[in-house]
Amino acid sequence: MIDAVADATVGPRDARPSTPPRRAAGTRPRMLYVGKLALGQTARQRFDAFARLGCAITGVDTSRPRNLPAARDFWDRVRRKLQGPRDWTAANHAILAHVARREFDVLWIDKGLTITAETLRAVRVRQPACRILGFSPDDMYQRHNQSPQFRRHLPLYDLFFTTKTFGVAELRTIGCPRVAFHDNGYDPDTHRPLSLSAAERAGYGGPVGFIGSWEPQRARSIERLAAAGVAVRLWGVRWARACAPHPNLRIESRELLGLDYARGLNSFDINLCFLRKLNRDRQTTRSVEIPACGAFMLAERTDEHLALFTEGVEAEFFGCDDELIDKVRFYLAHPEVRRRIAAAGLERCRAGRYGYDERLLDMLTTAGVATGGAMLACE
Numbered sequence: 001m002i003d004a005v006a007d008a009t010v011g012p013r014d015a016r017p018s019t020p021p022r023r024a025a026g027t028r029p030r031m032l033y034v035g036k037l038a039l040g041q042t043a044r045q046r047f048d049a050f051a052r053l054g055c056a057i058t059g060v061d062t063s064r065p066r067n068l069p070a071a072r073d074f075w076d077r078v079r080r081k082l083q084g085p086r087d088w089t090a091a092n093h094a095i096l097a098h099v100a101r102r103e104f105d106v107l108w109i110d111k112g113l114t115i116t117a118e119t120l121r122a123v124r125v126r127q128p129a130c131r132i133l134g135f136s137p138d139d140m141y142q143r144h145n146q147s148p149q150f151r152r153h154l155p156l157y158d159l160f161f162t163t164k165t166f167g168v169a170e171l172r173t174i175g176c177p178r179v180a181f182h183d184n185g186y187d188p189d190t191h192r193p194l195s196l197s198a199a200e201r202a203g204y205g206g207p208v209g210f211i212g213s214w215e216p217q218r219a220r221s222i223e224r225l226a227a228a229g230v231a232v233r234l235w236g237v238r239w240a241r242a243c244a245p246h247p248n249l250r251i252e253s254r255e256l257l258g259l260d261y262a263r264g265l266n267s268f269d270i271n272l273c274f275l276r277k278l279n280r281d282r283q284t285t286r287s288v289e290i291p292a293c294g295a296f297m298l299a300e301r302t303d304e305h306l307a308l309f310t311e312g313v314e315a316e317f318f319g320c321d322d323e324l325i326d327k328v329r330f331y332l333a334h335p336e337v338r339r340r341i342a343a344a345g346l347e348r349c350r351a352g353r354y355g356y357d358e359r360l361l362d363m364l365t366t367a368g369v370a371t372g373g374a375m376l377a378c379e
Helices: 042-053 070-083 091-101 117-126 148-156 167-173 198-204 216-227 258-267 285-292 303-308 321-333 335-351 356-366
Strands: 004-006 030-035 056-061 106-110 131-136 159-162 179-181 206-211 232-235 249-252 268-273 297-300 316-318
Touching: 030 042, 030 091, 042 056, 042 106, 042 356, 056 091, 091 117, 117 131, 117 148, 159 167, 159 356, 167 179, 198 258, 206 216, 206 258, 206 321, 216 232, 216 249, 216 321, 258 268, 258 285, 268 285, 268 321, 268 335, 285 297, 285 303, 285 335, 297 321, 316 321, 321 335
Parallel strands: 004 056, 030 056, 030 106, 106 131, 131 159, 159 179, 206 232, 206 268, 232 249, 268 297, 297 316
Antiparallel strands: none
């Protein structure tokens, strides 16, 4: 049975001293998971994967409140620039309260921008055997992904996992003593083939689509597609303000999260996979989420994409806008070839152990975390 709870807002008054009991040999690994635990967030998907693996997992939610009043939101963004993000959910107090009450084998911090070095030092003193592990799918060497809190606590990780190959050496140069690379993963409960009605497919999809936020190079490529006569549908923020109107361009100015995101991927004949240049991406979560849905992916060609999927067999790739246009036209005209590649991509995700269950189990093994008697779903 999964023992997973999400104590999101434990306050400082709960941090009363106690002596946590020792973990009996052979029991499930006990994990304190710190991250954004709202439904649809990839951090929540990783939390759920650890629960499926058999970890006795407790969650501390670091999500920033939605729909803040405009003035409060403005000053919060100013404060973030000057001092780092606000610990809206008192996550630091919650961590200390949990480690005061019980023993943990792992403290897992998912992009912990609000977590302080003082908190991690206190965990180390109270529970020296607890492994402090970090993870982020973003380019954490870049200042826009960092915070003062993150930079100060970086040396305290036992191991930090990055999905950027170049991030291993870079994170070491800014103070993280041990860094490991792992490819991106997908959530099998969310990113999967779905049986959708014709009305649902029409509501979410179309011939060609992209689900993600605006970026200048993405916009230029999509504008080229529209000018070439290709109908493109976009889901995500900032597109409407940044793109010139075009009859072949349909902009849905909202994000798709969770199963809505999977419904979108399942509804397009061709899913475009642009990489985020601001993060220097060579792969992204989208790179495996699209094929995991049994959907056809046309992605930017990189060495890491080619290592994940065989070109023309399990996914398709492009290196410039002219090649993008040519391949979109070809695959729209050849649906059987498109469906065959999509099916092979799905099989590669499954056979290649690209799901979060397998990826995270490999990370625990890399970190030297004993799984004890956990009922590991992917073994």
